[in-house]
Amino acid sequence: MLDSNAFDLRKYISRNPQSMAVWVALATLILFGLLRYDNFSGAYNISSFLNYNSMFIIISVGMSFVIMTGGIDLSVGSVAAFTSVIAAYLSPHGIEIALPLAVLAGVAFGGLNAFFIIVLRIPPFIATLATMLGAKGGALVISGANTIAVDWGSNFTKMGMEKIYNILPWSIVVVGIVVIALWFLLEKTSLGRTVLAIGGGEDASMLMGLKVNRAKAFVYLLSGGCAGLAGVILASGFGAGQPLEGIGWELTAIASVVVGGTLLTGGLGSVPATVAGALLLGLVFNILNFENGLGTITISAYWQMVIRGGFLFAVILFQARVMSRNKRKGRVA
């Protein structure tokens, strides 16, 4: 995929049949939007869409690594809220200080998860649930339950507000670089392959002498770090640390990962398809907003949620059908 030879979509899809549904759905929605709404391809829409969704892309990709090992990380939303407060406090020192330290705070929460899960052998669902509550409480404590304004005088807000050529937000550039690096890591390194092997069979991986614990620790640290980065983007984009934000983000991330074809049981997954899943979920809202803008109908935020749920279900149904057809073909071969 990242081979020196050109990207071959057909080959990619044949190797990742479970992610076909998300690409088809994404392409359909983009086409629909382009044909139906005038400003859909406008610079403002594209940049604000990418800026807002960069947070969900990065936590979804972090989550996908955890899920590929057969685990789960419920703490990402709270950790992002916590790190947004940290980033806001550090904003006077500039983005070059605030960003790495806030990400490090996220990694620390990931380390806590890894400790619970690997050393204390607590199931990931429970361990990360505890961290989720802890991080949420921590964010409220250090902020006094108030939003923490950032220092507008420093370059901190540049990340979430400024755009290259007026269209490409810095947030998506940073997230894009991280995502491509992680894609490379999954596909080309032995650590990446160990991650997938663990989800496919943890006992088998251990018996092969793979460094199972190291890889498991890595995915939780990574997921924490990704949540930390999302927190920085949050604070930078809204001009304030947001201790009350992040509720339900973990579910959005899980949905993106699943729509992207990663098996919840682990062992199979793709970074680009997870990004596509996150974009797809964001795009449903984007299109519903445009639909409201046309003025013919009005869909309330509550109904938007219902529609998004229905759409999610349709994509997953499509994905399941593709998979079962693929299996039948496989058996004949």
Add this chain to the structure above:
Amino acid sequence: MDAVQKAFNGVVALDGASLDIEKGEVHALIGQNGAGKSTLIKILTGVYHSDGGHVHFDGAESFISSPREAQSAGIATIYQELNLVPLRSVTENIVMGYEPKRMGVFIDWDEAHKRAREILQRFGIDIDVTARLGSFSTAIQQLVAIARAVSLDAKLVIMDEPTSSLDVSEVKVLFGVVRGLRDAGVSVLYVSHFLDELFEICDRVTTMRDGRTVDCRKMKGVTKLDLISGMLGRASSEIAEAGMTEFSGGEAKHGEVLLCAENIATGPRLTKLDITVHRGEIVGLGGLLGSGRTEAARALFGIDALTGGAVSLKGASARLETPAAAIKAGIALLTEDRKAEGIIPDMSVRENLTLALLPKLTRNGQIDRAREREIVQSFIDALGIKTAGMEQPIRELSGGNQQKVLLARWLAVEPELLILDEPTRGVDVGAKREIQAIIRDYVSKGFGVVLISSEFEELVEGADRIVVLNEGRSIKELKNPGITEDILVRALAHTGEEAA
């Protein structure tokens, strides 16, 4: 039951099995793996339906169509994996589905506890029946399962390997209960791999082989050798005779000592194993199921911690505490359970084949894809792995080809000592021959192999020496050339008696 037949998708699992169990007797059912014992039991308990033959129960011909029906007819089964609810109380487990009621609605707990206590006391067990079942040992749980069966007026209790997870004192308690059942007129069908137990507890024994019941005799006057020869399908006189001629040991030439394990033990299933492997040598581990074969492999590969004994590698003492340490020391294990502990089903042939090799394929943290493909292709060619291509998911391959990929996974790493646990199980004859040739070729390069197999033919033909295991102990060592299957069988039977 009489002349019962059963076939699955054209594969005949039972081909004329007959079994008669008298009232108030303990009847043993023995046979090798795949002889058809489980199928027979499942027909008896209504899980499967027979394709032919008759079942008479309690005097009348009966058609048992479901486990529920078997239960109400008075047939109870105590499975290896207990079918109880460990998180509920002992009483609940005994009366579940048949709770005594007050005014027809409310469960009468006082009465239920009383009933549970009474039944257990008949077995000489005095425990707190309100405690959670899971807080008791496996033995107690097993006895509770039996108590439930008895409380439901079972006339026939089927026990499948009841002692496999019990220690010696627990076995004694169980036997007491079984005798109590017999004296109360309940029949017991007792399935076990531990032949010594049968002499202690059973009245008669039926032997199965290849889906048939081959004979049924009184336990009195039968020898262990008779039982083993019945299971394997050879006349015991023949075995005894063949065993008399001493095996001629033409010393095979082998290199230096690679592995030497002395007196190693890991628990009740492996109590004393001595094994030495030289370079260029295939050492077989022979023994019946439950003799400690797999435990030996787990010990040498660092999965189970040693509780005694010492291992040395190439003359230096070695501490193999984890599989990773064993691999580092140059040991590899091809596990018996291909599905659960071998393949990663969704990964491709290429990815499966190189998983153990990754550290050597990685440069600056990046996998050398070109070299990876080259290595994979060379193994696909050399081992004749039939696949649509190296990117095909391994789950789509046949069992034999999956096994070849797993073998290649380790051959690529070139471990000095390769332990193979049932390398040809569930593999067709052609692939089997090929795998055996691959193993022979590998040791000719100066590596060592430990071969575990329940097929005596494979051991006799494939191994240079065979270490014979019985009940967790290595008792005898046979040398090739000169080993025949009969000699091996005799060694198994006789060493067992010597040990007892």
